[in-house]
Amino acid sequence: MMQDADPSVQAWLRQFKWALGSIPAPESDEILAEVESHLRETLAGGRVVEAALGQFGAPEAYARQFVDEMRLSRALGSQRESEMLGLVAQRAHRSLFAAAAGLALAVCAALFAIALGMAVLKLLDPVHVGVWRSTGGLLLGKIDDPAAATDLLGMWLAPVAVVVMCLAWFGGRVVLLQSVRAIARHERRSPRNLP
């Protein structure tokens, strides 16, 4: 790092290097070396330190652009649920679209969990668990007196639950993939430190 540079430039570069920490070493070293080379050259050209650093903004915010892009590329490249979910969760607090996608994913996850729970309960207690219709309306789950209500699905509950689980999983994956693609379209068309 620029040992001969102004202390504030050294401090900026130190914080920048630290903030790039989640990017693997050869790649983060390249980014750091390029920014360092840029600063060295502009300072040698007569630009004052504050103006040179001001062109990059806060080191953490600047590093986040590289880190965000790395996560985005990784999620788009692998299309693994864990990486796509991590990306949507990370963007949820600063993007309305990602927050809406997070809500849709929560609905899919809730549907999946309810269907799974119902399927398991039906297998454990086929007499008392079902989708019941009684004088009080519709009820999903376990009742004490099966004779007081009509089981609408009977043993079909388990296969129906499996279908719901598949739909929730597929729907969640479509939401995830489309969300990540939309985030990429938005962020890649919007450089963040324009004048």
Add this chain to the structure above:
Amino acid sequence: MGDKPFENSQILKGLCELALLSLLQGRAHYGIEILQRLRADAGIDIADGTIYPLLHRLAKADFVRSEWVIDEAGGRPRKYYELTPVGRAELALQVEQWQRLSGALNRFLSRTGK
């Protein structure tokens, strides 16, 4: 008036990539040189820091490739970027899209009271 740099960030968004790809089709450039050319020739006045995340992303997308070169005059290491064949295809696509959009918009803006 015509040479005044664009100051509207909304208009600049998305144009940086197109201008950058177009710039690199001629020969390899390094960061500061790219900024100077974009400002002087394309009227795109962006902050210095904007260029490196963009170059980094274009390199990941295989649109550009880079190489460190020691500048003979000053002995400084500089990272030069040049367009790849994939980048040339992307540039052709973006130019075609931009020309179609700007042509339609120009016709719309120059309509006479219709």
